[in-house]
Amino acid sequence: MIIGERKKVSEIAEMLAGKKKILVSGCRTCVAICMAGGEKEVSELSSALMLISDRDGLGWKMEENVVERQCEKEWVREIDDKIRNADAIVSLACGLGAQTVADMYPEKEVYPGLNTTFLGVPEEQGVWSEKCLACGECIIHTTGGICPVSRCAKSMRNGPCGGSSNGKCEVDPDTDCAWVAIYDRLKLQGRLDMMTDVIEPKDWSKSHSGGRRKIVRKDLLIQPTDSSGKEVVE
Amino acid sequence: MSEQSNLEKILSSGKFAVTAEIGPPRGADPTEMIELARKIKGSADAFNLTDNQTAIVRLSSIGSAVLLMKEGIEPVIQMTCRDRNRIALQSDLLGASAIGVKNVLCLTGDHHTFGNEKSAKGVFDLDSISLLNTFKNMRDTKKQLSGEELDSAPNIYLGAAENPFATPYEYRAIRMAKKVKAGAQFIQTQAIFDLDWFERWMAEVRKMDLHEKVHILGGVIPVKSAGALRYMKNKVPGMIVPDALIGRMNRAEDKKEEGIQICIEMIERLKQIEGVHGVHIMAVMWEQIVPRLVTDSKLMPRTSV
Numbered sequence: 001m002i003i004g005e006r007k008k009v010s011e012i013a014e015m016l017a018g019k020k021k022i023l024v025s026g027c028r029t030c031v032a033i034c035m036a037g038g039e040k041e042v043s044e045l046s047s048a049l050m051l052i053s054d055r056d057g058l059g060w061k062m063e064e065n066v067v068e069r070q071c072e073k074e075w076v077r078e079i080d081d082k083i084r085n086a087d088a089i090v091s092l093a094c095g096l097g098a099q100t101v102a103d104m105y106p107e108k109e110v111y112p113g114l115n116t117t118f119l120g121v122p123e124e125q126g127v128w129s130e131k132c133l134a135c136g137e138c139i140i141h142t143t144g145g146i147c148p149v150s151r152c153a154k155s156m157r158n159g160p161c162g163g164s165s166n167g168k169c170e171v172d173p174d175t176d177c178a179w180v181a182i183y184d185r186l187k188l189q190g191r192l193d194m195m196t197d198v199i200e201p202k203d204w205s206k207s208h209s210g211g212r213r214k215i216v217r218k219d220l221l222i223q224p225t226d227s228s229g230k231e232v233v234e
Numbered sequence: 235m236s237e238q239s240n241l242e243k244i245l246s247s248g249k250f251a252v253t254a255e256i257g258p259p260r261g262a263d264p265t266e267m268i269e270l271a272r273k274i275k276g277s278a279d280a281f282n283l284t285d286n287q288t289a290i291v292r293l294s295s296i297g298s299a300v301l302l303m304k305e306g307i308e309p310v311i312q313m314t315c316r317d318r319n320r321i322a323l324q325s326d327l328l329g330a331s332a333i334g335v336k337n338v339l340c341l342t343g344d345h346h347t348f349g350n351e352k353s354a355k356g357v358f359d360l361d362s363i364s365l366l367n368t369f370k371n372m373r374d375t376k377k378q379l380s381g382e383e384l385d386s387a388p389n390i391y392l393g394a395a396e397n398p399f400a401t402p403y404e405y406r407a408i409r410m411a412k413k414v415k416a417g418a419q420f421i422q423t424q425a426i427f428d429l430d431w432f433e434r435w436m437a438e439v440r441k442m443d444l445h446e447k448v449h450i451l452g453g454v455i456p457v458k459s460a461g462a463l464r465y466m467k468n469k470v471p472g473m474i475v476p477d478a479l480i481g482r483m484n485r486a487e488d489k490k491e492e493g494i495q496i497c498i499e500m501i502e503r504l505k506q507i508e509g510v511h512g513v514h515i516m517a518v519m520w521e522q523i524v525p526r527l528v529t530d531s532k533l534m535p536r537t538s539v
Binding site: 153154155156157158159160161162163164165166167168170171173177179180183184195196197198199200201202204 | 315316320342343344345347348356358359360361362363364367368379395396397400401402405408409411412415416424471472473
């Protein structure tokens with residue numbers, strides 16, 4: 001899922017200088033599950049901003065709400081009146097939710113209340129870790145089901161670098177070396193021979209390096225006129 | 235075919251080679267580096283010029299090579315994948331070859347979070363092994379990575395590093411085999427402090443006949459204090475430093491002299507190991523000690539082949 005981390009309240013408050021009617025809008029999907037932008041966090045942020053407003057006499061009028069999926073227009077439309085009513089929207093969704101609102105209401109100012117940090121998984125209560133870079137070409141079947149592109153600090157394709165120390169990454173001694181994990185996994189599976197071939201460089205053109213990516217599934221399009229993939233802004 | 239490098243000639247003639255490292259300055263004035271080069275020139279067959287080592291911004295490796303070749307030094311330019319993508323790496327190889335650089339050491343590179351530009355975007359388009367393979371193909375098939383033909387091929391002797399002290403330990407010889415497959419003709423190892431460990435690794439290397447396919451130069455670092463050894467043991471990832479060595483340094487009256495003696499003993503022992511074809515001296519911030527180390531290890535004079 002998409003993992004996010006709320007910005008500091010003081011940083012958010014600073015962005016809102018001069019605004020009056022502020023809508024804090026969360027999302028019930030990924031950021032709710034990683035406890036950064038769901039119902040509870042929306043309410044906490046609203047209260048914290050209200051306290052700042054009262055303390056500093058800013059006169060903010062706070063409004064809050066949580067959208068089912070802020071990255072989908074259908075769900076955002078449900079809070080149309082609230083958005084139109086606000087002069088600043090603090091999105092506690094990921095960058096996708098925040099931009100969906102911003103693109104749907106180009107006259108409105110949207111402020112990011114959280115930083116979209118990575119694609120990851122919950123490891124245990126309160127711990128999330130990155131496991132995918134959305135590089136556009138998955139190769140984990142060659143690496144024991146472990147992604148070296150995201151889990152190795154250098155995205156190595158040919159085994160661990162010389163900084164792998166006691167199974168940990170040179171960048172952070174609390175982070176497991178992805179390639180030690182891959183080695184152990186392939187050893188367990190009796191497939192260590194997979195680590196003896198010289199692996200060709202990755203084709204980064206399938207990642208963001210190839211430019212902004214877009215998928216158009218013609219079989220799913222409702223309006224065939226959209227088949228060029230041209231963006232339709234409502 | 236263009237002339238081989240001095241280093242290649244020495245290694246392929248079966249002679250014991252000596253390489254040493256020079257760290258370029260953190261500024262545009264090369265005077266001190268050139269003065270140092272004049273002093274230590276002749277004490278090694280070729281000198282590695284580091285590529286923004288530990289991600290500290292320094293005078294470039296290729297720029298340093300131009301300056302030091304004028305002083306009669308044969309450079310081994312180090313190239314990392316950290317700061318350049320495949321376009322820049324291939325371009326710089328062509329540039330280096332054009333100005334007469336004949337040895338390149340292909341590295342992935344220390345992560346930039348160690349350096350003094352921590353907000354940098356790490357490139358890592360290639361890794362050390364795919365870099366080796368790319369350069370090998372440029373030289374041998376006159377083709378760049380995409381498969382397009384070059385107008386002319388670079389003339390280059392390809393080296394790589396290997397660290398027997400990094401995890402997974404049992405993979406390290408296999409990884410070196412991959413580097414050889416990818417194009418490495420010589421290997422400079424991580425600094426050796428635990429010689430028993432290194433010898434066990436060399437036994438694995440010999441079992442795989444790798445010592446007959448690539449020239450291995452054992453890495454050494456002369457140190458001036460027990461603190462430096464402790465630092466490397468505890469703070470530098472992928473280093474193994476035995477406590478006994480730290481104890482020996484602790485007990486020594488003249489720490490610098492002890493550091494020199496330890497390094498000389500290491501070189502002497504490396505000379506005895508089957509399959510070790512040279513030493514690589516990384517006298518970080520202490521390069522002027524290189525002639526003494528080489529002389530006292532009875533490796534002088536160094537002569538061009």
